[in-house]
Amino acid sequence: MKNIIRHGLAILAMISVGFVHAQNTDVVVESIVKEATENSQLERLAHEMLDGIGPRLVGTPQMKQANDWAIAQYADWGISAKNEQWGEWRAWERGITHIDMVHPRVQSLAGMQLAWSPSTKSKGITAEVVTLPTVKNAAEFEAWLKTIKGKLVMTSIYQPTGRPDYNWEEFATEESFDKMKKNRDELTKNFYENIRNTGYTSRTIDAALEKAGAAGIVSSYWSKGFGANKIFSARTKNIPTVDIELEDYTMLYRLVEYGSKPQLKIVAESKDLGVTPTYNTIAKVKGTEKPDEYVIMSAHFDSWDGGTGATDNGTGTLVMMEAMRILKKVYPNPKRSIIVGHWGSEEQGLNGSRAFVEDNPEIIKNTQAVFNQDNGTGRVVDLSGAGFLHAYEYLSRWLNAVPNDVSKHIKTDFPGSPSGGGSDNASFVAAGVPSFNLSSLNWSYWNYTWHTNRDTYDKIVFDDVRSNAILTAVLVYMACEDPERASSDKIILPVNSRTGKQSTWPEHRSPERKGGIDK
Known part of the structure; x- marks a missing residue:
């Protein structure tokens, strides 16, 4: 009988503790x-x-x-x-960016220098803008590089529309939407094929342009939304790199292609702080x-x-x-x-x-x-x-x-x-x-x-x-x-369907502890 009473009291105590904990939990959560x-x-x-x-x-x-x-x-x-x-x-600090078209007419453009971009002088640079040429091979591109000294080079793909796909889907006819996508896909394919023909990649071509004497790099990384561009880092050491929003970038591109020889004045100040x-x-x-x-x-x-x-x-x-x-x-x-x-x-x-x-x-x-x-x-x-x-x-x-x-x-x-x-x-x-x-x-x-x-x-x-x-x-x-320690036991990962090999748990990777510093 004593054992039964003792066991019953223990159960009551457990219930009581659980109830108090639940009450406390509610109080803390309510307070949060x-x-x-x-x-x-x-x-x-x-x-x-x-x-x-x-x-x-x-x-x-x-x-x-x-x-x-x-x-x-x-x-x-x-x-x-x-x-x-x-x-x-x-160590780097962004400064003022002004991008103005000064020929064939005057217009201030929307854009900014990229992260870690070299600075212009306070008076900026004024130069003609050119686009990348269509070439069959690296030799043709190397010949073209001899013509760009003192010029600003546009390095991004020409986008045929600044409207996001959801906007086309809402308003365009099915035929018009399909036509636009086909055109865009063709332009994209041709652009990257042409980059390969130069002997460079999208990541290495800026350095080649800088070495050839370009005055600066003009890019536009459209984010596929109205007015939105992705802003990452420059890949040049001595000349400025600016990103211009799609609407202005494509206007410049068309002016170049139609032979208007547009000119930009770029002031892109920044500080290299070591x-x-x-x-x-x-x-x-x-x-x-x-x-x-x-x-x-x-x-x-x-x-x-x-x-x-x-x-x-x-x-x-x-x-x-x-x-x-x-x-x-x-x-x-x-x-x-x-x-x-x-x-x-x-x-x-x-x-x-x-x-x-x-x-x-x-x-x-x-x-x-x-x-x-x-x-x-x-x-x-x-x-x-x-x-x-x-x-x-x-x-x-x-x-x-x-x-x-x-x-x-x-x-x-x-x-x-x-x-x-x-x-x-x-x-x-x-x-x-x-x-x-x-x-x-x-x-x-x-x-x-x-x-x-x-x-x-x-x-x-x-x-x-x-x-x-x-x-x-x-x-x-x-x-x-929680009175218990959370288990860190891992699942057995499945076989990778692409490689046919057993997937493995991700491994620790050491961090980059000297970033952006010439070693």
Whole structure:
């Protein structure tokens, strides 16, 4: 009888503990939602980071300014943060860009110098614009190179339309749409065949033009959306490279082809600042029961600099900062330590997060989970198990605590497959750490904001970002509270249908620690 009573009391105690934990869970989750809804800091943080500091290209003074700004924000919230150097990068700062057509008429053109482009002098350069010739072989191209000294060379494909396909699909006849696509495909095929005939590639031809004495490179990397161009880096050492938006670029192209011999005046000022340290900004709240176990919140801090890096990855950064702020306020004593990693140089190959993984083996060995957010402003709609065999058990348990109006949008995929790249979660997956990408609704991300001149504050959908901050805060809270350690057992990957060989888990790759520096 005593055993029965003792057993019954034990069951009651377990139920009571479970009930108290459920109550506490509800209280913390409710507090997270309340704080995120009634005291959101997202708009202010976005303004200060995007409007005030601007784009965060690795190696620029603005990147370091952003690192220091984040530390100051965390300090205001009572959170310890620091900059951890992981490498060095070519130091460069963008200046004023003016691109004006001065012949056969005067018109200011929309465009900008590319990242790390050499500067013009303050008076700029004025020169005739020419297009690449159609050649049969490398000898013909080499002969043409002798004619371009002092000229600006257009190196991008001519686009027959500046209208996105969705616009054609809505308004064009089927015959007209098919005709346009056939024409575009033919132009594309001929363009790349012609590049091959020169003996160079799209990546190496700029250096050949520079060596031949060109005054500058004029390109246009259209993003297949109205007014949107992708802005990457220059491949020249001494002459400027500018990207001109499609509408102006194609006008110039036609003027050249019709024999009008257009001339441009380009002022593209920038500063080569030598070499600068590169950092990850790391914020931490120490755990109370298991301080040597970690839950990591992950987002890359750097951006390309065509716009201000709002959705790539300003929004991911905002999610992690806001979630950490909220957790510090409503859950100040986590059982496990919480780390926020704001990684540098993701855009050049996940360098900051790969360096963190490489430099912190003890943290990596004892990480419960990583939550990464990168791709755009939309609410999270996909959550994959990332190839971890038992991810369903613990990730579903954590996700169950997320309010329904947030979680109802999310489609899960278990066990999923490991990411080999794309964003910083891959750096942790390669090290065998359960790392989950909070994949969001794209809001025309790929055409309109991913690495483009249109990636600016006005594209942020704050309701969706706020939803993601709530999701992240709850998942981190649940991962910290979970009495069990999340399993890192991996699935057996299938045979690759293309190669016929067994697929293997992604391996850790060392970061580039001396970027853009002549070695």
